[in-house]
Amino acid sequence: MKKKFIYALALAGLFSVSLKAQTPIYLDDNKPIEERVKDALSRMTLEEKVKLCHAQSKFSSAGVPRLGIPELWMSDGPHGVREEIQWNSWADAGWTNDSCTAFPALTCLAATWNPEMSAIYGKAIGEEARYRKKDVLLGPGVNIYRTPLNGRNFEYMGEDPYLASIMVVPYIKEVQKNGVAACVKHYALNNQELWRGHIDVELSDRALYEIYLPAFKASVIEGGTWSIMGAYNKLHGEHCCHNDLLLNQILKRDWKFDGCVITDWGGAHDTREAALNGLDIEMGSYTNGLTSESEFTYDDYYLATPYRKGLKDGTYPLSTIDDKASRILRMIFRTAMNRQRPWGSFTSEEHYKVARTVAEEGIVLLKNNLVDKKKPALLPIDASKYNKILVVGENASRSLTQGGGSSVLKVKKEVSPLEALQMMYGDKIIHAKGYESGRPMYSHVDEIPTEVVESLRNEAIEKAKEADLVIYVGGLNKNHQQDCEAADRITFGLPFGQNELIEGILKVNPNMVMVLMSGNAVEMPWIKSVPAIVQAWYPGSEAGNALANILCGKINPSGKLPFSFPSKLTDNGAHAFDELSYPGDSIKQIYKEDILVGYRWHDTKKIPALFPFGHGLSYTTFTYGKAVFSTKSMDRKGKIEVTIPVTNTGNIEGKEIIQLYIGDDKCSLLRPLKELKHFDKVTLKPGETQKVKFTITVDDLTFFDDKQYEWIAEPGKFKVYIGSSSTHIHSITEFTLL
Numbered sequence: 001m002k003k004k005f006i007y008a009l010a011l012a013g014l015f016s017v018s019l020k021a022q023t024p025i026y027l028d029d030n031k032p033i034e035e036r037v038k039d040a041l042s043r044m045t046l047e048e049k050v051k052l053c054h055a056q057s058k059f060s061s062a063g064v065p066r067l068g069i070p071e072l073w074m075s076d077g078p079h080g081v082r083e084e085i086q087w088n089s090w091a092d093a094g095w096t097n098d099s100c101t102a103f104p105a106l107t108c109l110a111a112t113w114n115p116e117m118s119a120i121y122g123k124a125i126g127e128e129a130r131y132r133k134k135d136v137l138l139g140p141g142v143n144i145y146r147t148p149l150n151g152r153n154f155e156y157m158g159e160d161p162y163l164a165s166i167m168v169v170p171y172i173k174e175v176q177k178n179g180v181a182a183c184v185k186h187y188a189l190n191n192q193e194l195w196r197g198h199i200d201v202e203l204s205d206r207a208l209y210e211i212y213l214p215a216f217k218a219s220v221i222e223g224g225t226w227s228i229m230g231a232y233n234k235l236h237g238e239h240c241c242h243n244d245l246l247l248n249q250i251l252k253r254d255w256k257f258d259g260c261v262i263t264d265w266g267g268a269h270d271t272r273e274a275a276l277n278g279l280d281i282e283m284g285s286y287t288n289g290l291t292s293e294s295e296f297t298y299d300d301y302y303l304a305t306p307y308r309k310g311l312k313d314g315t316y317p318l319s320t321i322d323d324k325a326s327r328i329l330r331m332i333f334r335t336a337m338n339r340q341r342p343w344g345s346f347t348s349e350e351h352y353k354v355a356r357t358v359a360e361e362g363i364v365l366l367k368n369n370l371v372d373k374k375k376p377a378l379l380p381i382d383a384s385k386y387n388k389i390l391v392v393g394e395n396a397s398r399s400l401t402q403g404g405g406s407s408v409l410k411v412k413k414e415v416s417p418l419e420a421l422q423m424m425y426g427d428k429i430i431h432a433k434g435y436e437s438g439r440p441m442y443s444h445v446d447e448i449p450t451e452v453v454e455s456l457r458n459e460a461i462e463k464a465k466e467a468d469l470v471i472y473v474g475g476l477n478k479n480h481q482q483d484c485e486a487a488d489r490i491t492f493g494l495p496f497g498q499n500e501l502i503e504g505i506l507k508v509n510p511n512m513v514m515v516l517m518s519g520n521a522v523e524m525p526w527i528k529s530v531p532a533i534v535q536a537w538y539p540g541s542e543a544g545n546a547l548a549n550i551l552c553g554k555i556n557p558s559g560k561l562p563f564s565f566p567s568k569l570t571d572n573g574a575h576a577f578d579e580l581s582y583p584g585d586s587i588k589q590i591y592k593e594d595i596l597v598g599y600r601w602h603d604t605k606k607i608p609a610l611f612p613f614g615h616g617l618s619y620t621t622f623t624y625g626k627a628v629f630s631t632k633s634m635d636r637k638g639k640i641e642v643t644i645p646v647t648n649t650g651n652i653e654g655k656e657i658i659q660l661y662i663g664d665d666k667c668s669l670l671r672p673l674k675e676l677k678h679f680d681k682v683t684l685k686p687g688e689t690q691k692v693k694f695t696i697t698v699d700d701l702t703f704f705d706d707k708q709y710e711w712i713a714e715p716g717k718f719k720v721y722i723g724s725s726s727t728h729i730h731s732i733t734e735f736t737l738l
């Protein structure tokens, strides 16, 4: 009996040893990824390799079933994990377990100026993606805010390449800790939605390298993103999804990107370019170039049968498919075949807290005047003074996670401003819708009958007469031609008759707190008459709670603008030229403002913005002491330490964002007056002083020299501007680069 047992044990041991010995390298997660990639590749047929390179459904690409290598599942991005859709249609799959947490739009995240907020955001959204069994999250977006008419600015991180670079990195890193790849989009120059599928962008190399590429570069080099999404538009006549310069030369050669380039959906147009110019996975293509796909088969993709044939007959080198397949396998090992990855979590209290915290830190107090000399500022609201508070405006009750295009979310919870204010102020709240915008739709706008417009407006004005305070919650929304994919805004002004409504209300009640929900700047003809203005973005699931906490003063606002608000559209650099600059002639466009994007334009051309980049108020006040420089000259290897004491001089705790800009007045090429190079957000108790430190190195002084094709710093004098916004400057100090 005992002998038999020992014999059986020995056999089992042998069997497991021999099983182990047979475990292929690619399945062994103790082996380095590169060895696993090589091993898997060596076992695959050409057909299997090609299959990896294109979609098999709307949101997935194939694995290698014969080898047990799983498929990749993708989902939008970037503010929450999109609902499940059907295998080959955009229609809702009808699942009931896919309602997610909506995190604030990325403009709001950028407005926190706090990389810790990016980290908690990335962690939470990564956990949601993981729980939903996604391998690739289609976000974040870092296209630069060039014009306030771009329908997708809300999905991006503002106008400044440095701010966007700092903010994007923790998002990516934290998402990827979940074994979910970030897919940074849309690489590159998709800075408007109009004609996005074909517009050929012409710009200087300086603008490309200094303004439009740095956030992508940081995503790759510092964030280590595992994937990147090509943009729809063209650069130098070639679509960005298979653009030799952007993909082969800059991304893969210069930045040493080892991940996958995924097309935007339907962004591939040519097999040769797709094969040779650095594209790895083709998604969302249509067989006939039209939007109908009834005869559709995924094998007709540019990177499917046509590519396979070209590889077989020698048109395309086999090295191209080995490179693509290796990258895709690497991504599969990092994600779908990563046994170490955590399980994720979904719609948890912790995630709602993240959504609320980010919103609370990102909401920007634009203006908070005294109503008259004897009365204090309107905000924070002192409810004891008011019997009736009118909440008016469609955005007080409209779901703003609906619409917008691919970032649309099916949410489990979305607290509206009206609900939150009712919870906070109870019976004091009266409500009027004020205006109506129709259903959130992607390619169409509902006509609102004039009688409806007038009756809603009259009702609001009547109610405003009875109220002691008006909280106006309006702005844009996620409708077609608002903050929405596939089209740009058609006017800079507020839509849906809001200006008339606002003027009408102000005539009967000037005690107005204006809350703008939008991902874009808007024209404000009523600015002088409105005492308090809050820019609330699209704050997601906890929208109402975050906003109410700011309005009542439970949270002291600390967000600052990630882009400039011009007074009028032509004050924005892209709109200061003819139509070729914006929107182009439908075939091409020229970025005529060149490197002078956003505040760089306002500053250099001396055109003041209505609200400048970096602006945001607090319920407390801060004073800046004298900036102390460790030295006033440095060589190329040197550094300068700058220390500046900042004091909270008010009565409540607050957070201040200290911004350091550098200007190079004399340079062989044009430079903006100044550029953001460092910032820090500090929390200060009343009366507290903190010394904020920055270190300047030669990297902060360089520009892209398009003759030498490299970043250079010219010796001479530089100016350091320290401010609480790009125009509210507390000190200017000169130093010399030897």
Ligand code: BGC
Pocket: 076, 077, 138, 185, 264, 265, 406, 485
């Ligand atoms: C958008 C992408 C999105 C993709 C998939 C495209 O229309 O431009 O940002 O990730 O659709 O939904």
